[in-house]
Amino acid sequence: MTAAVRCPPRERIIDAARDLFRKHGIKGIGVDAIAEAASSNKMTLYRHFGSKDDLVFVCLQQAASEADAFWEDIKAANPGDARAQLSDWVRRAGEFVTVEHCNCELLDAAAQLMESDHPARQFIEDLRNLYRKRLVELCRAAGAADAELMVDALTLLVEGARTNWRSAGPGGAATRFVKVAEMIVDDFLE
Amino acid sequence: MTAAVRCPPRERIIDAARDLFRKHGIKGIGVDAIAEAASSNKMTLYRHFGSKDDLVFVCLQQAASEADAFWEDIKAANPGDARAQLSDWVRRAGEFVTVEHCNCELLDAAAQLMESDHPARQFIEDLRNLYRKRLVELCRAAGAADAELMVDALTLLVEGARTNWRSAGPGGAATRFVKVAEMIVDDFLE
DNA sequence: TGACAATGTTACCGATCCGTAACATTTATC
DNA sequence: GATAAATGTTACGGATCGGTAACATTGTCA
Structure with a gap:
């Protein structure tokens, strides 16, 4: 949705995260939802970023x-x-x-x-x-x-x-x- | 702390809740913490107020x-x-x-x-x-x-x-x- | 084709939190 | 003092969430 599907997952995750943080607040959105919105998954998210913070x-x-x-x-x-x-x-x-x-x-x-x-x-x-x-x-x-x-x-x-x-x-x-x-x-x- | 211990638990809970909502935000504090701060407990809280909302x-x-x-x-x-x-x-x-x-x-x-x-x-x-x-x-x-x-x-x-x-x-x-x-x-x- | 890295999938752990059940205790009222 | 209401205690259920493990899959490069 947020980013073209054909760019590295790291960028897709950042784009999705920024979008969802804006919409729901930082504490209002979970990492699962971010990974899904990025057409990725929680594991690759945690492989690129050690934590939600x-x-x-x-x-x-x-x-x-x-x-x-x-x-x-x-x-x-x-x-x-x-x-x-x-x-x-x-x-x-x-x-x-x-x-x-x-x-x-x-x-x-x-x-x-x-x-x-x-x-x-x-x-x-x-x-x-x-x-x-x-x-x-x-x-x-x-x-x-x-x-x-x-x-x-x-x-x-x-x-x-x-x-x-x-x-x-x-x-x-x-x-x-x-x-x-x-x-x-x-x-x-x- | 927030209110004198010798007033009805309902008032103590409201006072504690308002204090903690101010300090930590509505989503940032739990009902257990509110009840404890009111020198009460979660059960009486839920008997007076049906829900956190x-x-x-x-x-x-x-x-x-x-x-x-x-x-x-x-x-x-x-x-x-x-x-x-x-x-x-x-x-x-x-x-x-x-x-x-x-x-x-x-x-x-x-x-x-x-x-x-x-x-x-x-x-x-x-x-x-x-x-x-x-x-x-x-x-x-x-x-x-x-x-x-x-x-x-x-x-x-x-x-x-x-x-x-x-x-x-x-x-x-x-x-x-x-x-x-x-x-x-x-x-x-x- | 073979080997290796990156990514995806599933399942799980532990913590937190809202809400409830069952039972014990105190307090007030008669 | 007896009775009933209000309050306290413990434990639990269900849901969500951050984070991890183990394994399968895809893609890349030689």
Whole structure:
């Protein structure tokens, strides 16, 4: 389903795992279901990934590298224009946040397994800091007086939109994230 | 621990359940642990509440009635002054959101069991609409031109703060929720 | 074709968890 | 103190889940 059947099982398993983690949560899906969705089986899953936690970690690493590409896209699409990059970030974040098949695994994973001592904790923590640093620099480059507080606002909005979308769906406040975020951006830049 | 040992087991169980649901999530704690924390046992738990889902439902009902009291407090503390009530709402929401022993069970529960067909789904949905309606009216009374969008912003901020606090802790953006929210309020009211 | 690696299949273990049965104990009420 | 209700204790059933063992099958390369 998720991946073409004719690629190595390792990739099929990762794709299926990411899809199912997004849909049901990390603790909400079992390794059997992942293996089956990947048109594979539990044994080959455990031969490639020593444990479910390791599989989660690999999935997050892949999501992180895609997030890097996401960031590079924004810079490439609006070269030298920090303000335009910021607007583009808001627009793309809004797309990701309100789409079922979205790329917010990092946010979700953070909320799901931060309370336990998961091997991916430090990885997520580092990513969180990296993303914040990037966004602060972008806001500063766009002329924000208080870039730190601006990033606080954007962070809360995007995390809230993600949560709200999951629980309230298309009728909730998450669908107005872009509108709200653009307003906040304008407010901070003038 | 949670409640005085000398009150009926039903209350002790509810208190313990709410405490443990907050700390570990609804799916993250078992009925045995709840019964033990209540200085009771699983049998009396199941004699008072037919199932774990029913217990969850009762806990949410109790949290909802406390939320009503929270709302009444705000109105009583700032009689007739919608603007002051709004500031008070922001301040108190900030307290709730960034405290370990907080009253955001409704938000958390919504995020945790909205993806399944839980008996409390409709209850939470109705509460969500009620709280939104109240907040919209308050924003309108305070003079907001676009009260709906203002409530969208506040909703995303408070849900984001709740999520961020759980995953990022005291060092995260959630600790600046009040600052951000006050700024948004000012921005919408002028 | 032969040999070896990768993958698939089945079955199982141990732990956890929701829920119940049967029986013992305490508490309250008359 | 007797009676009945509420509560506590132990054990168990059924289901799910992470993880492993043993063996069969397929694919690859010489």
